[in-house]
Amino acid sequence: MSKGPIHHGNKSLKLGEKYKLMWAAKYIKNTGSIQRDLHKNIVDNIDKLKGHFDDDVLTLTGNSLEGFDSLEEKLSWMLLVDGCSLLYILEKDRLVEPGPMDIKVDQLAIVMVDVLLLENQLPYEVLELLWKDNNKSELIKSTTNFLECLWARPGKSQPEKEKDVVPNESQLEKEDDEEGQHNVSIPNESHSKTPTHLLDLQHKMIATASKPKTKSNETADMKGSQEKNKFEMITYRNIQDLKAVGIRLKSSKTQSPRDMDFCEGWFAATLTLPEIVVDDTLAFTYLNLIAYEMCPDFKNDYVICSYVAFMESLIDHPEDVKELRSKRILLNCLGSDEEVAKLFNIIGTDLTTNIDTYYDVRCKINKHYSNRYKTWIAKGFENHFSSPWTIIAFSAASIALVLTLIQTLFTIHPACK
Structure with missing residues (x-):
């Protein structure tokens, strides 16, 4: 199923066009809106909306104007149908009860994948123009709830999802203070930044830290930053190697890639990692977010790329996956541990990363790994008290x-x- 002009008119997606018309009609009926008024909202802003698409895309769309008098007319109708059908899909009960959509559960999974494809993104302004009562705060709440349900791990209750998995709509803007530490600000509704599209909103939610930094963490990070020159050469080591030198794993109880930490004790150390659900959609989700981060016009700190590369460096063998499972960091819904290891090795290949993202964590791991006395003690415990x-x-x-x-x-x- 296509959204937007890039794949519009593709003959292999013809069935999706019928469903989109049906869902758009249901959305208009359910909200009590008038189709003519919604279409006028798009038409009045079509010049601005055109600016969100590349000239090549607009040229391709204008090559076939069958049934339309101009590119603007075709584009405005396309955005009306696609926008209304997307808003209908985003309603909170769709993931629980897809019956009103007249599709089966397996088809619903495909639809959810399609609406987050990078090439299927609609400008968020389209959704605002078509949203009932023009209530932007309700729209952001609806879209975040939808993405929370997609991202949350199975078995969590809704209150836990909202608390642990992703931030709420008031936490979407982030700032860096004078010391360079990551903070999540709570902007006023009047000046909060509008997402570019649905995928951009998903990226903000996933990449935002779930837990604020404590003073001890800030001090440790500053100390780690001072050691950058000392540890110039850092090599990643898989989980089995880390375990052999007394580095244990712990779950952060969240799913944010930024919730990662390393704490060192007298003889052992703890690497805290965010939880991750590995299922059939994981490769798609991360590859899609990686592609978005690599877009030339999207300025970001490559947090998803850096996280996937970090996890890929830790997971070399099925035994590494097994250790993550035993610590309740990884939930394997895919199959064998070997399949999971191969999956991370595939999606973690040739990524552009931000060296500063996990630099302090890597430095601390390297420092512990290089301490021969702690290593000997850890190996002694591992060999004789395992x-x-x-x-x-x-x-x-x-x-x-x-x-x-x-x-x-x-x-x-x-x-x-």
Whole structure:
């Protein structure tokens, strides 16, 4: 199913055009809107809306004007149908009960994939012009709720989704303060930045940190930044190698790529990673977001690319996936652990990353990994105390040794008299 002018008129997508007309009509009927008024909203702003599309796309659209007098007329009708049908799809109950859409669940999954394709994006302004009552805050709430349902891990209740998975609509703008640390601001509704399109909104929601930084984290980050010159050469190591030197894994209980941290103890350390659900749509979701980040006109810090590259560096073998599963960081809905490892190796190839995104975390991992004393102690625990039985055996032997020593002392004491 196509949205927008890029794939409009594709013969292989003809069935989708029939569904779009049906959903657009249902949206107009359900909202009590008048089609003529909605179309006028688009027509009155068509020159501005045209500016969101490349000249090549507009030229391709204008090559066939069958049934239309001009490019503007064709484009305005296209945006009306596509925009209304998209708003109908975005209604909160669609993912739970697709019955009113007259499609089956397997077809619904395809539709949800299509509406987030980079080449299928409609300008967000189109949705605002077609939204009922022109209430922008309600529109942003509706679109974020839709994306939350798509992104949230299975089994979470709605309140947990809103709290842990993605920020709400008032948290979509982010700022960097004078010290360069990441913050999530709460802008006033009047001046909050409008998303470019639905995919841009999804990117903002995923890339925004779910947890504010604490003072201890800020101090650690500043210290890590000061060590950049010290650790010039940093190589990624898979999870099995990290485990061997006493680095344990912990879930951040969120799904934001920015919620990653590394804490070092006396002998062991903890790498905190965001949760991730691996299913049939994961490759599509990340490849689509990666393609968006690589668009020449989208200025960003490549947080998705950096996250996928970081995870790919940690996952080399099925054993790495198994460890992530055991710590409840990764939920494997795809199949075998080997399939998951291959998937990350595929989508993590040749990515443009931001070296600063996880630099402090990598520096701390490198520092711990390079400390031979901590490494020896960690390997000793791993080799000799990796199971409860070895710990029990060691405890029993220690107790027996102490009792033997005590008995010997009591035996020697009378003889000394």
